Amino acid sequence: MDRQTVNDWIVDNMLDSEAWLRAGEQKQSVAVKQAERKLALWYPEYELVVAVVTYQALWELQGVDPALKYQKHNVKTVTDNGESVSYKDGERDVVAPDVRALLGPTADELAEQEAEEALRLQYGGALI
Numbered sequence: 001m002d003r004q005t006v007n008d009w010i011v012d013n014m015l016d017s018e019a020w021l022r023a024g025e026q027k028q029s030v031a032v033k034q035a036e037r038k039l040a041l042w043y044p045e046y047e048l049v050v051a052v053v054t055y056q057a058l059w060e061l062q063g064v065d066p067a068l069k070y071q072k073h074n075v076k077t078v079t080d081n082g083e084s085v086s087y088k089d090g091e092r093d094v095v096a097p098d099v100r101a102l103l104g105p106t107a108d109e110l111a112e113q114e115a116e117e118a119l120r121l122q123y124g125g126a127l128i
Contacts, residue, residue: 001036001053003029009050010058019061027064031057042095042106052099059096 003025010017020028035056039048046052095106105113 001032001048001050003032005050006032006054006057009054013051014054014058017058019058019064023061023064027061028057031060034060038094039099042108043103044107046103052102055096055098055102059099063092 007020007028010020023031032053035053036048038060039046039052039056093100
């Protein structure tokens with residue numbers, strides 16, 4: 001997917017496009033490639049449609065912008081000298097919230113859930 005396709009989708013569908021507009025063409029292209037690469041690993045069974053790639057690309061760009069990161073990503077405290085950032089609910093999720101809402105858990109998370117379920121089933125049962 002190219003940068004222009006994502007740009008056109010943002011123009012037609014998103015009100016909050018500030019991170020995209022501030023990034024410039026080079027960073028926009030990198031964000032799209034990075035989003036596609038990560039999504040292909042996390043969701044190998046899904047076709048990468050423009051909306052999903054766009055949500056993840058914007059999430060990647062927002063993670064780079066400190067002002068947007070603090071505002072939108074559950075920042076609890078920021079320490080300047082120690083350069084630490086703490087989030088209200090743990091670390092910032094690597095998967096964009098809109099992507100997670102559309103596609104659910106990643107392939108790795110599903111595999112972990114299945115492994116936990118398999119262990120739980122091993123210890124269930126009854127003696128005859």
